[in-house]
Amino acid sequence: MSxxxxxVALVLTVLVLAFKAWPAIRVNGAHxxxxxxxxxxxxxxxxxxxGGVAHPLGSSYGAWPAIAGTLESSALAIIIAVPISIxxxxxxxERLPRWLAEILRSAIEVLAGVPSxxxxxxxxxxxxxxxxxxxxxIVANHMPNVPFFSFFRxxxxxxxxxxxxxxxxxxxxxxxxxxxxxxxxxxVPALPKEGGEALGMTDWEVGRKITIPWVRAGIIGATVxxxxxxxxxxxxxAMISGSLLNTITPNIYGTMGTVAATLxxxxxxxxxxxxxxxxxxxxxxxxxxxVVVLIVNTVARxxxxxxxxxxxxxxxxx
Amino acid sequence: xxxxxxxxxxxxxxSAVFAxxxxxxxxxxxxxxxxxxxxxxxxxxxxxxxxxxxxxxxxLLYPLWNIWVPAYTQKYPSVSITTNGTGSGTGIxxxxxxxxxxxxxxxYLPPATVQATPTLENIPLAISVQVIAYNxxxxxxxxxxxxxxxxxxxxxxxxxxxxxxIAAANPNVTLPATPIVAxxxxxxxxxxxxxxxxxxxxxxxxWGKSVGYGTSVQxxxxxxxxxxxxxxxxVTGCKATVGCIAYVGISYLSQLLxxxxxxxxxxxxxxxxxxxxxxAVAAEAKFFLKKTxxxxxxxxxxxxxxxxxxxxxxxxxxxxTQQSSASTAKAMRSLLEWAVNPKFGNSSQYLSQVSFQPLPxxxxxNSLKQIHKIS
Amino acid sequence: xxxRGARVASDGYPSTRRRRIAEQAxxxxxxxxxxxxxxxxxxxxxxxxxxxxxxxxxSVLTTNTVGASGGLENAILGSLAxxxxxxxxxxxLGVLGGVYLSELAGFNRKGKQRGAVLRSATEVLAGVPSxxxxxxGYLALVVQxxxxxxxxxxxxxxxxxxxxYITRGTEVALRQVPTNYREGAEAxxxxxxxxxxxxxxxxxxxxxxxxxxxxxxxxVGETAPMLYTAGxxxxxxxASLFHQPIGYLTYPVWTFWDYPSNQAHYLAFDAALILxxxxxxxxxxxxxxxxxxxxxxxxxxx
Numbered sequence: 004m005s006x007x008x009x010x011v012a013l014v015l016t017v018l019v020l021a022f023k024a025w026p027a028i029r030v031n032g033a034h035x036x037x038x039x040x041x042x043x044x045x046x047x048x049x050x051x052x053x054g055g056v057a058h059p060l061g062s063s064y065g066a067w068p069a070i071a072g073t074l075e076s077s078a079l080a081i082i083i084a085v086p087i088s089i090x091x092x093x094x095x096x097e098r099l100p101r102w103l104a105e106i107l108r109s110a111i112e113v114l115a116g117v118p119s120x121x122x123x124x125x126x127x128x129x130x131x132x133x134x135x136x137x138x139x140x141i142v143a144n145h146m147p148n149v150p151f152f153s154f155f156r157x158x159x160x161x162x163x164x165x166x167x168x169x170x171x172x173x174x175x176x177x178x179x180x181x182x183x184x185x186x187x188x189x190x191v192p193a194l195p196k197e198g199g200e201a202l203g204m205t206d207w208e209v210g211r212k213i214t215i216p217w218v219r220a221g222i223i224g225a226t227v228x229x230x231x232x233x234x235x236x237x238x239x240x241a242m243i244s245g246s247l248l249n250t251i252t253p254n255i256y257g258t259m260g261t262v263a264a265t266l267x268x269x270x271x272x273x274x275x276x277x278x279x280x281x282x283x284x285x286x287x288x289x290x291x292x293x294v295v296v297l298i299v300n301t302v303a304r305x306x307x308x309x310x311x312x313x314x315x316x317x318x319x320x321x
Numbered sequence: 322x323x324x325x326x327x328x329x330x331x332x333x334x335x336s337a338v339f340a341x342x343x344x345x346x347x348x349x350x351x352x353x354x355x356x357x358x359x360x361x362x363x364x365x366x367x368x369x370x371x372x373x374x375x376x377x378x379x380x381l382l383y384p385l386w387n388i389w390v391p392a393y394t395q396k397y398p399s400v401s402i403t404t405n406g407t408g409s410g411t412g413i414x415x416x417x418x419x420x421x422x423x424x425x426x427x428x429y430l431p432p433a434t435v436q437a438t439p440t441l442e443n444i445p446l447a448i449s450v451q452v453i454a455y456n457x458x459x460x461x462x463x464x465x466x467x468x469x470x471x472x473x474x475x476x477x478x479x480x481x482x483x484x485x486x487i488a489a490a491n492p493n494v495t496l497p498a499t500p501i502v503a504x505x506x507x508x509x510x511x512x513x514x515x516x517x518x519x520x521x522x523x524x525x526x527x528w529g530k531s532v533g534y535g536t537s538v539q540x541x542x543x544x545x546x547x548x549x550x551x552x553x554x555x556v557t558g559c560k561a562t563v564g565c566i567a568y569v570g571i572s573y574l575s576q577l578l579x580x581x582x583x584x585x586x587x588x589x590x591x592x593x594x595x596x597x598x599x600x601a602v603a604a605e606a607k608f609f610l611k612k613t614x615x616x617x618x619x620x621x622x623x624x625x626x627x628x629x630x631x632x633x634x635x636x637x638x639x640x641x642t643q644q645s646s647a648s649t650a651k652a653m654r655s656l657l658e659w660a661v662n663p664k665f666g667n668s669s670q671y672l673s674q675v676s677f678q679p680l681p682x683x684x685x686x687n688s689l690k691q692i693h694k695i696s
Numbered sequence: 697x698x699x700r701g702a703r704v705a706s707d708g709y710p711s712t713r714r715r716r717i718a719e720q721a722x723x724x725x726x727x728x729x730x731x732x733x734x735x736x737x738x739x740x741x742x743x744x745x746x747x748x749x750x751x752x753x754x755s756v757l758t759t760n761t762v763g764a765s766g767g768l769e770n771a772i773l774g775s776l777a778x779x780x781x782x783x784x785x786x787x788x789l790g791v792l793g794g795v796y797l798s799e800l801a802g803f804n805r806k807g808k809q810r811g812a813v814l815r816s817a818t819e820v821l822a823g824v825p826s827x828x829x830x831x832x833g834y835l836a837l838v839v840q841x842x843x844x845x846x847x848x849x850x851x852x853x854x855x856x857x858x859x860x861y862i863t864r865g866t867e868v869a870l871r872q873v874p875t876n877y878r879e880g881a882e883a884x885x886x887x888x889x890x891x892x893x894x895x896x897x898x899x900x901x902x903x904x905x906x907x908x909x910x911x912x913x914x915x916v917g918e919t920a921p922m923l924y925t926a927g928x929x930x931x932x933x934x935a936s937l938f939h940q941p942i943g944y945l946t947y948p949v950w951t952f953w954d955y956p957s958n959q960a961h962y963l964a965f966d967a968a969l970i971l972x973x974x975x976x977x978x979x980x981x982x983x984x985x986x987x988x989x990x991x992x993x994x995x996x997x998x
Contacts, residue, residue: 005790008789009821091726120946121968128743236825237919296823
């Protein structure tokens with residue numbers, strides 16, 4: 004019976020959220036995904052009714068800035084985390100003396116186990132200010148003012164923002180990608196690798212031409228799995244992103260917000276809406292988050308499965 | 322018992338809102354408070370039996386609750402009280418749905434909430450103040466700022482500290498050309514509610530029409546403008562940003578000064594610039610006392626009063642007057658009676674620790690009447 | 697794949713010099729990756745220790761939180777109580793679920809594994825953001841069921857978060873039990889249930905224990921889903937499942953780190969340090985369990 008608990012919990016979660024969100028989904032419509040202003044309306048003013056659903060006059064919800072912030076910060080995290088994770092997996096399986104590999108393995112385990120509120124605290128008090136004072140200004144001042152690179156120019160803020168969030172998110176998904184990749188590497192048969200070496204290939208050539216192609220789909224799957232984790236991370240991002248509403252950052256250092264952080268920072272004021280509409284809208288936002296994460300995870304697992312290897316458990320610790 | 326009062330309460334609540342929005346008198350509200358019968362209200366504190374009382378809500382009131390509770394339970398050990406600072410919205414919602422017994426809030430109940438649950442009431446417990454802080458190295462004076470200037474700053478129309486509009490109000494201060502970075506709360510909050518009310522009231526045709534007020538509003542884009550999470554985030558962010566301006570609850574005053582920030586004198590409804598001194602807060606409170614309706618639903622913003630500081634607010638306890646347990650109801654009454662009593666909870670011994678001001682004596686009667694309704 | 701390697705060779709390699717440089721760069725990059733993982737971990741740990749230790753008072757462990765100052769006894773005991781609850785609920789359900797999926801789900805008539813849907817649901821649930829589960833816990837348990845902020849609501853939400861890890865860990869551990877153990881048990885005439893209990897599950901215990909320990913580490917470090925289910929309580933936890941909020945260690949970190957007083961900051965750092973130590977202890981125990989079982993297995997093999 005107990006094997007059914009996850010299935011039941013999953014169904015109930017989706018049902019409760021969908022039930023709560025349904026009136027908001029009807030009223031907010033497709034505008035919710037593309038609109039860029041999050042207006043709770045005046046909760047002390049008149050109540051208006053749209054399609055039988057009461058909400059404060061002037062309320063209108065668009066979650067695009069939060070969605071864009073989620074995509075940007077998660078993409079950054081992936082860009083930073085994947086090369087490091089693959090390098091670390093190489094280091095673990097082939098490259099390092101045993102004692103050093105053991106240290107790395109422990110570090111990955113600790114990284115997976117450190118509560119996100121602690122990573123947030125470190126990001127907000129230590130990493131963010133350091134980067135903002137000593138690193139970001141140098142980068143910003145030396146970037147050419149041409150398309151793409153201009154995204155790295157401009158005011159560098161005081162440490163809260165997109166890049167800091169991306170870096171801390173990357174630390175959170177490295178354990179997932181690295182441990183899955185390591186498991187995959189360990190499953191590459193020794194024969195082709197030894198064959199490559201016998202042909203005089205260097206370690207890099209064996210890695211690039213034999214090991215990585217052998218498990219490429221698995222790495223992509225693990226990356227997508229990490230993406231799902233980055234989408235859903237809440238507390239750390241709420242502490243280091245600036246958790247803004249209605250703002251898409253003009254450069255890579257700027258403050259912004261994500262879907263998950265919006266859920267935790269806006270829930271309180273949502274309760275002040277006597278019509279209950281803002282809470283319903285936040286439930287809608289949670290539905291969006293859950294649906295996207297479910298799609299991403301399913302895709303990841305299909306990719307990983309197809310290669311015939313089992314993915315490491317999320318969190319990558321075991 | 323409940324039915325007849327319901328429409329009246331809504332009228333009061335709505336009229337208070339409109340009156341503040343239009344910035345003029347509160348006729349309906351005054352009428353409502355005048356109707357209350359002049360009956361002597363007992364200030365005695367009931368002796369509760371064994372009971373558990375839960376409180377959650379405003380992060381501004383949370384430190385005060387934590388000062389109050391040990392003192393109260395020392396006297397009445399049979400009551401066990403838990404407090405939590407989750408934010409005013411949660412305080413309102415959880416008192417409404419019965420998750421907790423006492424919610425606390427920086428803002429009064431929205432009319433829609435009262436309409437849905439007419440047995441709710443907001444009981445003024447104390448008076449809080451908002452300060453406008455800024456980070457301008459070299460400027461050690463309290464700058465004079467008006468609602469109009471603040472409105473222009475938060476709309477991105479005034480972008481430098483040496484703008485003529487600011488300079489005109491501060492003739493004796495040498496202002497730098499530092500760009501202004503306007504900070505606002507990114508989480509919904511009672512602080513945003515009263516700050517935007519002040520902007521709406523002093524710039525009726527500008528801010529009042531384009532942005533309005535609420536616990537969270539759609540902030541106009543300003544150069545370098547930043548959102549900050551919580552009062553703590555406002556202070557930390559302002560400390561880190563030269564040229565910043567921020568609105569902060571007064572319980573954060575010591576932190577603010579410790580971080581080298583200064584706070585402004587604000588222009589009140591009579592055109593004077595006033596610092597948030599006890600006297601200025603008391604003057605403002607006194608003016609609004611006459612207008613405060615029996616249910617305490619009113620904003621204390623920008624009153625046309627000599628020597629008044631224009632952004633103050635009541636801190637409320639949100640309670641449902643119909644409690645399922647008689648012993649809990651009694652303990653709630655006892656705790657709240659103790660909290661508003663000037664000899665106990667409302668004495669400066671407790672309030673000064675968070676820079677709050679006590680309730681005026683007349684309002685005490687009002688609050689006690691509300692408290693006695695809990696059963 | 698071998699053919700591929702051979703083709704590269706026959707296509708003609710780049711110059712030896714370039715190959716050597718590429719190889720050196722590869723070595724450097726692996727070392728860099730190593731550094732990029734190890735350095736932040738050390739930095740995070742030392743950063744938290746360095747903030748907490750200068751103001752550390754042992755009385756933090758023995759006094760309760762008062763407002764935003766005082767100690768953390770209430771939070772420590774609360775976290776331990778919540779972990780105990782998670783151990784009971786998630787431990788039982790998670791391990792049983794894993795045993796079912798690995799040993800009992802079997803195959804249907806088409807030869808497909810019956811547990812496939814349940815297994816997918818488990819994996820999918822592991823990916824659901826914890827804030828969403830916390831929101832559901834608040835809407836359903838705290839408000840709709842009128843439990844209020846309560847230990848049970850927190851424990852149930854946390855259990856739902858960690859059950860997938862335990863189920864998955866149990867399943868993997870059981871899969872790794874050698875087939876000849878099961879065959880041996882069968883040959884001795886044991887019933888399926890008896891052999892499961894006495895032979896299979898017993899030899900998978902280290903793996904199961906590890907997954908439970910990791911699950912406890914995850915549950916003690918959660919913040920977002922706790923805020924609206926456990927609430928917060930400044931007293932010693934009470935033996936009441938409903939209507940009684942409870943303290944926990946992530947709350948002071950999240951709430952007090954930007955609170956307007958130094959005492960509050962110290963409390964946040966102290967809570968962070970205790971949390972860190974707790975998590976590291978759980979990880980170390982998990983490591984020891986694995987190491988011990990490996991040594992045991994090696995001895996047996998010899």
